[in-house]
Amino acid sequence: xxxxxxxxxxxxxxxxxxxxxxxxxxxxxxxxxxxxxxxxxxxxxxxxxxxxxxxxxxxxxxxxxxxxxxxxxxxxxxxxxxxxxxxxxxxxxxxxxxxxxxxxxxxxxxxxxxxxxxxxxxxxxxxxxxxxxxxxxxxxxxxx
Numbered sequence: 001x002x003x004x005x006x007x008x009x010x011x012x013x014x015x016x017x018x019x020x021x022x023x024x025x026x027x028x029x030x031x032x033x034x035x036x037x038x039x040x041x042x043x044x045x046x047x048x049x050x051x052x053x054x055x056x057x058x059x060x061x062x063x064x065x066x067x068x069x070x071x072x073x074x075x076x077x078x079x080x081x082x083x084x085x086x087x088x089x090x091x092x093x094x095x096x097x098x099x100x101x102x103x104x105x106x107x108x109x110x111x112x113x114x115x116x117x118x119x120x121x122x123x124x125x126x127x128x129x130x131x132x133x134x135x136x137x138x139x140x141x142x143x144x
Contacts, residue, residue: 003065004102004105004106004109005068005098005102006065006066006069008098008101008102008105009067009081009083010063010064010067010068012081012083013051013052013057013067013081013083014051014052014061014063015125016047016051016083016131017083017084017130017131018047018083018085018129018130018131019046019047019048019127019128019129019131020044020046020047021044021045021082021085021089022042022043022045023042023043023045023089024040024041024043025037025038025039025040025041025042025043026039045082047083048127048131050081050082051080051081051083053080056076056077056080057080063120084097111143111144112141112142112143112144113141113142113143113144114139114140114141114142115139115140115142116137116138116139117138117139118135118136118137118138118139122135123135123137
């Protein structure tokens with residue numbers, strides 16, 4: 001189940017459920033000594049960009065569940081992976097969603113061998129409120 005959780009987190013890194021989160025600034029600040037952000041500004045954080053930052057996740061387009069092993073997560077900034085937002089305004093159903101997904105996938109994988117006929121590079125993303133594929137994902141389910 002630990003490896004399954006790593007796979008789920010890596011999938012959420014590549015395809016977070018939402019495309020961005022917005023926050024209201026309380027005080028002014030500067031980003032990278034370049035960009036001044038005044039107080040009471042609305043700042044949007046694009047999760048697809050945060051999760052694909054090559055400084056945090058080398059080879060960001062490669063699916064690598066080992067990124068979420070305890071050793072790899074140990075020194076990583078906790079805000080570098082935020083598929084359900086973070087801090088006081090994070091999703092209250094986050095833990096439930098992950099447990100539900102693990103249970104569902106473990107049940108399916110116990111009974112079926114799954115083969116995808118669509119390569120990840122062929123998936124077109126529909127970036128609306130919720131990120132989802134815009135094309136059909138053809139798969140084959142074979143009983144074990």
